[in-house]
Amino acid sequence: MATYADSHVDTHLLDIARWPDLAPIRASVQGRVETAVARRLFTAAVGRLPVSVRFPDGRVVGTGGPTMTVLDEDSFFRRLGSGKLIGFGESYMAGDWEAEDLGGFLTVLAAQMASLVPEPLQRLRALVVARHPASERNIEANTQRNIARHYDLSNDMFATFLDETMTYSSALFAEEPTTGSTARADLAEAQRRKIDRLLDQAGVGAGTRVLEIGTGWGELCIRAAERGATVTSVTLSEEQKSLAEERIAAAGHSDAVTVELKDYRAVEGEYDAVLSVEMIEAVGYEFWPTYFETIDRLLAPGGKAAIQAITMPHDRMLATRSTYTWVNKYIFPGGFLPSVEAIEQVTRDHTSLRVGDRLSMGHHYAETLRLWDQAFLAAHDRVHQLGFDSVFDRMWHFYLEYSRAGFASGYIDVNQITLQRKAEER
Known part of the structure; x- marks a missing residue:
């Protein structure tokens, strides 16, 4: 089974010149709001899916299935709040979370992609997601x-x-x-x-x-x-x-x-x-x-x-x-x-x-x-x-x-x- 179980990335040792957007995110009023929203939306979304999301304090969210292990909860939700869809991938690159069966876990999410975010909030998509750069x-x-x-x-x-x-x-x-x-x-x-x-x-x-x-x-x-x-x-x-x-x-x-x-x-x-x-x-x-x-x-x-x-x-x-x-x-x-x-x-x-x-x-x-x-x-x-x-x-x-x-x-x-x-x- 494909896994990177032993490859957690120490963010203090990241080559920030090479990966500038993986630098730790500094706290701000806007950041705290975004983090709180991300925490609520993510927890609600995975809570109804056949996955198991394990947090450092022992909590498990989901109805059971492929496991995601959150290693740095604060960093994960800060990145998710700040970067939205991009932040989810960046949090994996930075080592904020692991999945023994990464493909299996992501397959569950992909199958529900259209409904992960509540429909009323999907109408705000254009206001919150990043746009393609002109370059x-x-x-x-x-x-x-x-x-x-x-x-x-x-x-x-x-x-x-x-x-x-x-x-x-x-x-x-x-x-x-x-x-x-x-x-x-x-x-x-x-x-x-x-x-x-x-x-x-x-x-x-x-x-x-x-x-x-x-x-x-x-x-x-x-x-x-x-x-x-x-x-x-x-x-x-x-x-x-x-x-x-x-x-x-x-x-x-x-x-x-x-x-x-x-x-x-x-x-x-x-x-x-x-x-x-x-x-x-x-x-x-x-x-x-x-x-x-x-x-x-x-x-x-x-x-x-x-x-x-x-x-x-x-x-x-x-x-x-x-x-x-x-x-x-x-x-x-x-x-x-x-x-x-x-x-x-x-x-x-x-x-x-x-x-x-x-x-x-x-x-x-x-x-x-x-x-x-x-x-x-x-x-x-x-x-x-x-x-x-x-x-x-x-x-x-x-x-x-x-x-x-x-x-x-x-x-x-x-x-x-x-x-x-x-x-x-x-």
Whole structure:
């Protein structure tokens, strides 16, 4: 079971220069009010859930289930009061609380996400939650910096938990998985299965001109080239471009594949197939029309596009589209998840493309994330050798398990979606 039971962070030893927002919060009149409100709301919310929240004085709140152990009650509620949703994640990074089964605990919360805060208070959401900073808006001047903050962390760090294909998106297992039903050895084959299905949906074969938006570390390029396709792939990550080109060359496909450091909006040409795997999440709500208009513009007559997209329910998408979250702040600046309905609406209103085949595979992502987190925890020493500290450990563990909880609970999903022009539908 994934756990950081022995990794409590001493806030007096925190590298505040590296993690400035984890500094202890000073008391103030406003802070005391926020803390009191956070204490009441949190206690009331978890009190009706199938969890057990244990406090230092021995109190246990909840109806029983996955356990959260609060180690520093004052600090936890100060951070929660001050930072709201962001503060909950920061309190874990700072070591204010632990959970032996972090994913299991977060899954319970994710399943009740829409009702954790009383409905009358949800109407005040816009007044209390943080808003996206203008510096992270996904205009072309900002996008490469946003991408670099995540994907340029370190190729070697990503290699500690990804499989041999270096594929950083949901796998597709041979059978519908349940928690713990697959072994690490199954992951690489499941990643290839995912890619092959997308290539099949887009009709990629010998002579196909392929555009990939979002290179990753090159596995889709390699598998498309193995089919006889010629591939242009664009990325904004210098680290990914470098390793992708190495892997493509090692596979013997440099003549068939070109990787360019370029924003998708700047791509020109005509392609028989356009593929994009879990890249729309980094586009930003206001730029979804541009993203699909670009695919429409670049797709040759008779061509198809196949994308893999993490999605959320439409009502939650509308409620949270202006909310700046812990994931935005620490993991994916500028990111936001669409709904399937939003994809259908944007393509209908702004392009000649229409959604055709769609495969929902959220449980496959939950299992993919479980395997990633298991490998990341096992690589603790290697991660530290690469220059990352214990706060990064906790941040990344929280991110992987937080994401797994979303898919395991059904709060979010991942879909493979095939797009083709309306006049060309069969």
